[in-house]
Structure formats: structure tokens, C-alpha cells
Amino acid sequence: MIKKHIKGTETCKSRYLGLTYFGLILVILFRVYESLTLYQLFNPPKLWKSEALGLMQDIFLCFGVFWIIYPIYRYLFDHRGRSKLYLFEIAVVFFVVAHIAILEYFFYQMEPLDVFLFGHKTNEMMFSLNTSGLSFKRLFIILLGSILLLTIGIYYYKRIQFTTKYFEILRWLGVAGLVLFIYLDLYGKFPAASDLIKNKSFYFYTNILKDRSKKFFEPSIEEWAPRYQQEFPDRKYIDPKFPFLHEFETDEKLGNYLQSFDKAPNVVILLTESLSEYFIHPIRGMHFMPFLDSLSKNSLYWPNHFSLGERSFAANPAISASVPYGEIGFSLMETYPYHFSLINVLQRNNYFCSFFYGQGAWFHNKKHFFNFNNIDRIIDKNSFSNKFKKIEVGEEKNFWGYNDIDLFEQYIESTDSLRNKTRLDIVFTGTSHSPFILNDPEYYNSRFQKDIEKITKPEDLEHFQLYKKYYQSLYNVDDAYRLLFDSLSKRSDYNNTIFIITGDHAMTELPRLNAINPYKVPLIIYSPKLKQVQRFEEICSHNDIYETLLSYLHNKYNITIPKFSSALGNKIKFEKEFNNKGTYAFMNNNRQIVDIYSDGYYLFRDKYLFKVYKDFELREIIDRDIRKKLRNKLYAFKAASQMACYNEALMPDSLYFNFTMHTIIKSHNYKDSIFFQTSDLVLDTLKIQNANHFTLDLSCTIQSEISAFPHVMIQAIDNEGKIIYNNELEFPYDKNNYQFHENIIIPGINSTYKLVLYFKNSAKDAFQFQDLKWTLYSK
Structure with missing residues (x-):
């Protein structure tokens, strides 16, 4: 044995x-x-x-x-x-x-x-x-x-x-x-x-x-969210229940640098994919973006400008609305709280608002974000003119989108008939993003080889050869901008436009210069009506654009803006000398809020502390008191951000509807309530008179099998019992939490009718959900 x-x-x-x-x-x-x-x-x-x-x-x-x-x-x-x-x-x-x-x-x-x-x-x-x-x-x-x-x-x-x-x-x-x-x-x-x-x-x-x-050890939302207003005391806050809500103060300095426009100006936001700040200047003897470099020297220019996220998901909501990040990034959330944005505020003032994108607007939830803000139109790769060449990638020829040169030409065509209309145009480029497909590869390759012949240092030659395809894409993007401004300068609406150019984040494919570099992007504000050109060294961020623009338009052109704001940012700073003041929390590549800058110090990954110098040079230091101070701000911001996004604490819904002048027909909020049903579930039957255009926002968290979950039915029934409108909304099979934002237009109505909202349980199986919230409203 x-x-x-x-x-x-x-x-x-x-x-x-x-x-x-x-x-x-x-x-x-x-x-x-x-x-x-x-x-x-x-x-x-x-x-x-x-x-x-x-x-x-x-x-x-x-x-x-x-x-x-x-x-x-x-x-x-x-x-x-x-x-x-x-x-x-x-x-x-x-x-x-x-x-x-x-x-x-x-x-x-x-x-x-x-x-x-x-x-x-x-x-x-x-x-x-x-x-x-x-x-x-x-x-x-x-x-x-x-x-x-x-x-x-x-x-x-x-x-x-x-x-x-x-x-x-x-x-x-x-x-x-x-x-x-x-x-x-x-x-x-x-x-x-x-x-x-x-x-x-x-x-x-x-x-x-x-x-x-x-998640079991990090500070609780309940403990830290109430501390936000103490850690960030530079606002006139309204209510501790809404940590970000404050009085909208309209002091601004942008107006000092612009001549008067004939009327409220168009605003064109040109959001450039992966535009690191140093790209627009000569790099080791190579100059990839001479046009943007020249434009920056004829504009208002901020080299020390922060994107608030390491990926594209963060840029649109930050620039458009200056909203908190939630847990994974605001635009990536399935259910949005009502919020103010450049889109819905400027729409209230008769601006026509559009979003242009050369790829699919579904990516990073852009379509849902802009539709929830009731944007007038979205033009993405699925609505381009047939004359433009599609970019197809891989062995299976996957349709990726369009080159930036074609994107800008499509933009020019789409706005040509709107020259006399006051507009907000948001254009998001894509050529400087993987797969880095060029408009004319042979031309740009030849241009690259010609330029690289001037390089004498072996380490520089090796660097450019190693990252050739990324740098070549910058040639293409710069040419696209040059052609865009050349075309726009010939139009009658050019002199009545403010252009804002920035990057969504720094390019992640190139080596990081340091820990803060992924968030450093340029900010260029240009208009033919500029009084003077100026370079500003003070730090600002994407979050500061929202209140700066609206304050300027309110002060100079009397546009109506909300009395209150939940914006994270304040105003763009117009100081010519470097000033390290300001606090900015970031969401990194992993959707984590673990990086924060505050008054000359940078806490990286909630662990490493750096002293920040001019041009964002870093030196690692050990100082427990400063690290604790930054951590307190970081934890308070993170908790308040989640509370605002998921606990209906961004702003009262009534504030949003009162400003946008939408009339709520019916609204129900069953937060924390659980529904269990085996048959159809009628939400409401409404008596409507002489109205035919509505919007329905409906969200819930599904707790049963999604593939067998009921559809949302919207039916209009006339006085004779005839169904005159029928719309069936199906929950996506891959999402347990979803929000519908559905425009309802019922044709040929000039009398009273019934509008019925219900869950249609065709399978007759038991289904369960919770946190149902729905609002039906009209303009």
C-alpha cells in the first residue's frame, strides 16, 4: 500500500x-x-x-x-x-x-x-x-x-x-x-x-x-457625492440634491476678440479625430499640418487645452453639453437624463442643428446622444452622395466610411441651401483613425518620402519610418481642412461664422510623451470677424466651450439661455501667460475616472503624483497632503457624476421642459418599482385633441429574457375605433437597459382621438422589468 x-x-x-x-x-x-x-x-x-x-x-x-x-x-x-x-x-x-x-x-x-x-x-x-x-x-x-x-x-x-x-x-x-x-x-x-x-x-x-x-472598497456615492460642492466651491450652487446645478453666470471674454456680426453667427465645431496638440507644428523637422499651423497663427489659439477623455466617446458630450461622465462615459449610457446642450439651447433660438460624420453614427452611441438632444439632422456614412468613394477595409470589404476630404465636401453640399439659415454644425472627422486610409496613397507616400529626405538624425528617420502610416494621415487631414476653408471662404455665410477646431483626444497609436499627454489637444477659434489674433497659454478644456459660447451669444445677440446650468466647465480662459489654475477630472481608455489635474498637480491612476510645468512637462513627486487633496476632489467628482447620471440628480426634468418649451402630455416615473406581467400591459390611454406631433421617451431595465420581451406599441384610434397610426418599438436583443426616443407624427388629424401606449406580449410569456420611466411631450 x-x-x-x-x-x-x-x-x-x-x-x-x-x-x-x-x-x-x-x-x-x-x-x-x-x-x-x-x-x-x-x-x-x-x-x-x-x-x-x-x-x-x-x-x-x-x-x-x-x-x-x-x-x-x-x-x-x-x-x-x-x-x-x-x-x-x-x-x-x-x-x-x-x-x-x-x-x-x-x-x-x-x-x-x-x-x-x-x-x-x-x-x-x-x-x-x-x-x-x-x-x-x-x-x-x-x-x-x-x-x-x-x-x-x-x-x-x-x-x-x-x-x-x-x-x-x-x-x-x-x-x-x-x-x-x-x-x-x-x-x-x-x-x-x-x-x-x-x-x-x-x-x-x-x-x-x-x-x-x-468596487467593494472604493468610497461610496452616498458618502462622497454631497462633498462635491465643498471640493469645487467656485459656483453659485442651487441645491445639494443636484451637485452640479448652479446659476448660469454669463461673464465671458470671447466678445472682446470678435467684431459684430450682421446677425447671430453660425457656429461650426470641427472635431478632429486623434489631433494631438503637437501635430499642427513641425515635428523633428517634418511639417505634416502646415494649413492648421497657419490657421492657428491667425486665430485665437490655446495650446494647453484638455480633452476630458482618452477616447472619442468623451468629446461630443463634453463640447456640446459639458455633462458628467457617469460610469462609462455620458454618451455611452443607454439611458440619458434630461440635460441642456448647445443643440437644444440654440434650437430654442431658431438655430438649425446638424451633425456630420464620415463613419457610422451608431459608433460610441453618437446617434442616440444627438437624437436625444432633438438634433435636426444627422448625416453619416449611410446618407452620403453616391459620387463619393466608399472606404472598404479587410478581406471582406467592410464598409468603414469616407475620407475627410469627401466628408467636408458632403458637408459643403448639405449646407449650401442653408446659407441664410442660422446654424450649428458639428463635424467629426475620421481619416486620422484606424485604419488610416488615405485619399490618394501614392501622392501622400511620395510627399512623405520627399519630406523625409531632409531628415538627418538616424533616430528621427527610424521614428518616422516606424509610424509612417499615422503621420501620413495628418497630411490628408490637413489638406481636407485647406480645401474646406477654401470652399467656405467663397460662400456668403462665411463672414457670419465662428469656427471651433479641436481634437477629440491625442493619437493613441503614437508613443506617449508623458502621462498627461493623451488629454492634450489644440483649441482654435477662428472667424473672418476676428479683431486680432492671439495665443493663450492658460489651461482650459472641452467642458468650457458650452458656457463660453452661450454666454457670448446671449450677451451680444440676446439669445435666450437657461437661467441655470449643470455644466462641469466654466469659461474658456483668455490669459496670455501660463497659469496652472483649474481642476479637470478625466476618463481614461478603460472608462475609469482615476486621473485628475488640479492647480499644477496631476494625479495619475489614483496613485502617481506629478508636478506640472509649462508645456505640460511632468516631474513625479511624493507629497501625501497634495495627493490626499487631489484624491478628495477625484472621489467627490466621481461620486457626484454617478449620482447625477443614474439617480436623476443632474437637474429637475421641469427645468428642462420649461426652457425648451415642450409641453408634457403625460409622464410617469416608477423608479425602483418591479413589474411582473403575463399579458399585455397598458401604460395609458390618452385623449388627444387636434395635435399630431409628439416625442416619447421611454426607458426601463429588463429582468427577463430579452428575446421574448414585449414590444412597445403606440397606437392612435379615431372616434370610430379605427387604428389610424400604429408604431411598434422593439427592444434590442443585446441590451438589458434601453431608452427609446421616438418622434411620433400622426398624419391627417383634425379631431379628437385616443393615443394608446402599451407593452404587447405576443408570446404570452411572463416578463419582468423595473425602473420604468416614460414621458410623452409635444413642442
Whole structure:
């Protein structure tokens, strides 16, 4: 019996050693694959040194995992039968395939994947994947090779008898390896690229665990939201229940720099994809955007301007409405609270408001955001003229959108008949975004080669060759702007227009200059009516545009604006000298609010503290008092942001409807109420007289099977019982929480009729939902 037990123990150790050796081989091979692929794609600085250090840490990690997992393996071997050990083999296969996917993301973005994955909708991820230019051939080869290697390894590791003589020594090496790995991961400082050194899978899994676990320890909304007004005391607040709501003060300085217009001016916001501030100036002897550089020198220009998010989702709501971020970014929320924006405020003053986008407006929820603000029209890739060339990407020719030159030409055509109408136009470019497809590749390649001949420093040549496709896209964007302004300058409405040009965020594909650089974008305000050109060094942000514009238009052209504001920003600052005053919270790439700037200090990832100097140069410092001060502001802002977005604490609905002059016909809010039903559920039957144009906002949280969930029915029935209008709204199958914003137009009505709203349960299955809120209103 003892001999049998000893034999079983030796067999267990031998097999576990085989599995460990196999894992070690996989770790080494994948690090080699990572190094060679990076060399082929980018050849980043310090590649080989970084990857060698990374391999060393990978080996330490492998030995550490060997030590941690062995007791589980031994238990299964002794008590659950050897057949249960297939779980380890399945785990190896899973982690290998996952590691390949995680590496592919790193090759695409040059930064490790983490909780960013869970901040994206499935359709957005698939669209990005299909239009990324990913090499499916390379992916297929590495997957095929990995499966072959796994098959061979799993077959042989159980059949080779490995000596167990040094098993205990290897276990102690596992302890030492784990200690060394943890120490180097937390405290190691090497003359190498930290993102390259990291084991990408370990980084991914540990960050997910950190993100999920911190929700149990982070400060509560109830504790911190009431502290917002204390931490940000520079406003005349109205009510602690609405942390951001304050009096709208209309002092501004923009009017000092503009001559009088004949009437209230058009406002054209040109939001430029991935426009880092330094792009519009010469870079290492290359000049990619000479037109925008020249325009900035003939405009009001702010080089120290913040975007509030590391991705595009943050820019539209910040510029248009200066709204809080919620938990994942305001525009990405499925249910919006009523809020003021440039769109609905200027519409109240007879502005015609449009959004132009060369890609699909569904991306990052742009369509839902602008429709909820009752924008007059959206022109995206699905409504372009047939004369423009579609950009199709990948082997399956996925329709990505249109080049910026075509976008601007479509914009010119679409506004040509509206020259005499006062307008707000928001135009979002896309050429400087993956897949970086150029309008004329041969021309821009030739231009790039001609310009690069002037470069003499080897490190600069290497840099530009490495990031060639990104820099070439800037040529194209700059040419698009030059052609746009050339065309607009010939139109009669040009002299009655204010142009605002900024970036949605800095370009993420290029190396970060420092921790704050991803948020630094230019701000250019130009008009033919400028009194003078000026460069302003003081810090401001996208959130400051909303109140600045409305204050200017109110003071100079008497437009009607709300008495109260829930804007995060204040006013754009017009100081010529650098001033580090101001507080700005950011949402990073992972939809986390962990970065904040305040009065010359920058807290990065809620951990690292920097002193900020002119031109946003950073120096890391250790100061517990300042870090605590910034953390207090960060936690208060984050809590207030979530409270305002999800607890109906942005502003009272009545404030919104009173200003927009919408008449509420009926409204119900069943917050926290749960509905359980097995038949149709009638929400209301309304008697309507001589009105035929309404808007219905309806939202709820679905708690039963979505595929069988009832549809929302809107029916108009005349006095004879005839259905004269029928509209059926279907909840998307992939969303548990959704908000309809439906315009209802009932034709040919000149008498009294009934309007019926109900859930139609065709399947007759039980369904359940909660937090139903619906409002029916008319202008």
C-alpha cells in the first residue's frame, strides 16, 4: 500500500513537472513570437532589451505559478481521479488562445489590454476588429501552430517519465520566482519600455481582478457625492440634491476678440479625430499640418487645452453639453437624463442643428446622444452622395466610411441651401483613425518620402519610418481642412461664422510623451470677424466651450439661455501667460475616472503624483497632503457624476421642459418599482385633441429574457375605433437597459382621438422589468 502511494506520488510529480516544462516552453516561444512580431510591425525603441527583461520575468512567473498550482493538481490527482486532470489541459488551451488574442490587441494599440475590453459593446469591438487592418493570415498561422504544439505537448507530457529528484528544489525555486516577479513588477525600474516588459496576459487578468474587487472598497456615492460642492466651491450652487446645478453666470471674454456680426453667427465645431496638440507644428523637422499651423497663427489659439477623455466617446458630450461622465462615459449610457446642450439651447433660438460624420453614427452611441438632444439632422456614412468613394477595409470589404476630404465636401453640399439659415454644425472627422486610409496613397507616400529626405538624425528617420502610416494621415487631414476653408471662404455665410477646431483626444497609436499627454489637444477659434489674433497659454478644456459660447451669444445677440446650468466647465480662459489654475477630472481608455489635474498637480491612476510645468512637462513627486487633496476632489467628482447620471440628480426634468418649451402630455416615473406581467400591459390611454406631433421617451431595465420581451406599441384610434397610426418599438436583443426616443407624427388629424401606449406580449410569456420611466411631450 505504501509502495503504491509512493509510486502514485512520483507519477503525480513527474506529470506535473512535464506540464510545467511544457508551460515554460510555451512562455519562451510566445515571448519570442511577441518580440519578432513587434520588430516586424514597429521595431519600437529598446525592443530587445525590454523583451529580454520581459522573458526573465515570464520565467519567474512560470515558476511561481508552478508553486501555487501544485497543491490543486495533487488534490485532483489523489482524490478525483486522473481523468479530472483534463481540466488543467483545458486551462492550458484556454490561456494559450486568450494570450494570442491579448497579444493581437497589443500589436494593434501598442498598449496592454485590460478592463478596456469590458467598456466596449460587442458591435463596436467587431467593427473595430474588422476595420483595423488586422493580419488574419498571421493570426491563423499562429493559432494553427499553437494548436499543433498544444496537441503534441499534451500527448507527450503524460508519457515521458521526468525525474523527480529535484522536485522540491524546483518548488522552492517557484517561491523565489514568485517573490522576484512580484518585486520586479511593483518596484523594478529598468532602462527599458515598461509596456514591452509586461506579461500581457498577467497584466490583463490582474487588472480585471483589481477593477472588480475595488468596487467593494472604493468610497461610496452616498458618502462622497454631497462633498462635491465643498471640493469645487467656485459656483453659485442651487441645491445639494443636484451637485452640479448652479446659476448660469454669463461673464465671458470671447466678445472682446470678435467684431459684430450682421446677425447671430453660425457656429461650426470641427472635431478632429486623434489631433494631438503637437501635430499642427513641425515635428523633428517634418511639417505634416502646415494649413492648421497657419490657421492657428491667425486665430485665437490655446495650446494647453484638455480633452476630458482618452477616447472619442468623451468629446461630443463634453463640447456640446459639458455633462458628467457617469460610469462609462455620458454618451455611452443607454439611458440619458434630461440635460441642456448647445443643440437644444440654440434650437430654442431658431438655430438649425446638424451633425456630420464620415463613419457610422451608431459608433460610441453618437446617434442616440444627438437624437436625444432633438438634433435636426444627422448625416453619416449611410446618407452620403453616391459620387463619393466608399472606404472598404479587410478581406471582406467592410464598409468603414469616407475620407475627410469627401466628408467636408458632403458637408459643403448639405449646407449650401442653408446659407441664410442660422446654424450649428458639428463635424467629426475620421481619416486620422484606424485604419488610416488615405485619399490618394501614392501622392501622400511620395510627399512623405520627399519630406523625409531632409531628415538627418538616424533616430528621427527610424521614428518616422516606424509610424509612417499615422503621420501620413495628418497630411490628408490637413489638406481636407485647406480645401474646406477654401470652399467656405467663397460662400456668403462665411463672414457670419465662428469656427471651433479641436481634437477629440491625442493619437493613441503614437508613443506617449508623458502621462498627461493623451488629454492634450489644440483649441482654435477662428472667424473672418476676428479683431486680432492671439495665443493663450492658460489651461482650459472641452467642458468650457458650452458656457463660453452661450454666454457670448446671449450677451451680444440676446439669445435666450437657461437661467441655470449643470455644466462641469466654466469659461474658456483668455490669459496670455501660463497659469496652472483649474481642476479637470478625466476618463481614461478603460472608462475609469482615476486621473485628475488640479492647480499644477496631476494625479495619475489614483496613485502617481506629478508636478506640472509649462508645456505640460511632468516631474513625479511624493507629497501625501497634495495627493490626499487631489484624491478628495477625484472621489467627490466621481461620486457626484454617478449620482447625477443614474439617480436623476443632474437637474429637475421641469427645468428642462420649461426652457425648451415642450409641453408634457403625460409622464410617469416608477423608479425602483418591479413589474411582473403575463399579458399585455397598458401604460395609458390618452385623449388627444387636434395635435399630431409628439416625442416619447421611454426607458426601463429588463429582468427577463430579452428575446421574448414585449414590444412597445403606440397606437392612435379615431372616434370610430379605427387604428389610424400604429408604431411598434422593439427592444434590442443585446441590451438589458434601453431608452427609446421616438418622434411620433400622426398624419391627417383634425379631431379628437385616443393615443394608446402599451407593452404587447405576443408570446404570452411572463416578463419582468423595473425602473420604468416614460414621458410623452409635444413642442
